[in-house]
Amino acid sequence: MSRVKRPGRSRRSPVMSFLLHGTLILASLIAIGPIAWVLLSSLKPGYAIQSSELTLFRDTTLANYSYVLTGTNFPRWFLNSVIVAAFTMAIGIFFSATTGYAVSRFNFPGRRPLMMVFLVTQMFPVAILIVPIYTIMARLGLINTMPALIIAYLTIAVPFCAWMLKGYFDSIPTSLDEAAALDGCGPFATFWKVVLPLAKPAVAVTAFYTFLTAWGEVAYASAFIQTDNRFTLAYGLQQFVPQFNPQWEYLTAAAVLVTLPAGLVFFFAQKHLVSGLTAGGTKG
């Protein structure tokens, strides 16, 4: 991305350049500010967080972290979350890719309705329809199990991801498919060996999106999971928010710990975000 069109730079006046960088620096500060503030606060003891005095560091300590890590079932919740998010990610990528590919390449009966259905699924007020879904999960015997969460998260993530991947597949020339077909590849082999490797950026974004959906979700987790050793991280850490007396010092530490793995996945996916999200990058 950074190697396109160099000559533009020389023509920018110093004032414009100052304004441009100034705006972007300000925007970046706003973007990372809240995260940084929570991070700084998590290193303070409780009384320092609750004082109205504005300080960056005060009595720096890791006590909040050690409490969250040892005083709760944290390692177990972390493992649960990793399992749920990893399965959601793997299955989600597979299903959205096959669906996106079919919708992009084959003009089969039912194609347009399916695209509309994907849009309509996004309109569902999850918070309100959670009860009928709970009933179904109960009937399938999936309450308090991880598959319940994985399936529920897939219904949130897959329609959007399939939609997005369809856009990306559209930008890959069909001549490649035809060439592969001439070489004797069936439709599945063409998809698997030719098109999917070319769609790496979009797959990276799908991975990021599905992971994040599963990682940060609380509503389904609180409805479907009942025992402490099956909690996901996001839900487990909610326990620090009692209605009237939130334990801010532990909450800040917990927030940082929840965000870190998501940040890690983001770090690997971010290179592809721009080209992958939009039906764009003619280069792929």
Added chain:
Amino acid sequence: MTTVTADPAPPSTPPGRSARPSRLRRSWEKHWYAWAMVLPVVIVLAVLIFYPLFRGIWLSFTNLNEANQVAEICTKSITGSEVCKENPNKWEFVGLDNYLRVLTGEVGEFWQWTGVTLIWTFVCVACHFGLGLGLATMLNRPMRLRGLYRVLLVLPWAVPAFVSAFAWKFIFNERFGLANAVLSAVGIDPVSWFADRWTSLFTAIVTNVWLGVPFMMVALLGGMQTIPSELYEAAEIDGASAWQRFRNITLPGLRPVSMTVILLGTIWTFNMFPIIFLVTEGQPAGQSEILVTGAFRAAFEGIRNYSLASTYGVLILSILLVFSVFYRRALRKQGEVW
């Protein structure tokens, strides 16, 4: 995938009815792999989305709630055997009662919540799109540190929604929050954010804008990179100013992407549950509640009222469906095929 092994159509079809089966069969032979590829998704969506939807529509015409859901009440007698008799207050079909009660304001504040939802959705989506477009335009120019800016600006996207809700609630805390500390540092009296309807809504909007801009920015940036650079070069040779190039090349080039992200953004914001639920909690006195959170509290606080929840669900879905139909129609009128 198991559909692959489905047995072939019987070779002898009765005469006279052969036209349809053979068309079906040809269609099957031509499209089976496309169907096989979408089948798993269709099944999951049918079970977990459409079954609940139709059940929800049906429930919205009944008075089912937590207290009257069982058909029989069983009581243990002294001898240990269970005696069951029919529940006298068993749930029943009530027609349009739920809708009447919701729309006349007998339960909940449907019209107030709808008003807040419309303001919330409009302001959030306008800010998302405006800021996203502005930042994307800046990031689309060649400059130093571009990669770094982009990573930093996309970062909020990686933060789970409930964590950002918590972070901003922490910042807007009335006693020790960063916002009030900054305000008093520049000599302005601290604000009790959640005591007034508009400041309360303001905190939620700030949170949601912060959370949602990266997605818009990334989508629009991707859209900008598909616009051929020859167009800009030609415009420059013709002496078009930067503003003219933006208006006449960038904006039209972004149309397809913009239309999709605005529609999706509107739908997502309309139903954005965690931000309002966790940041404002409807304070003060439910005045900053949007439809989904208001409905959730109305239906699930106290005795869980499943039929009422379904009624709200159907109403919300209808509003969004009507909106997207008009949106698409408006686009089609302008010659946009999407």
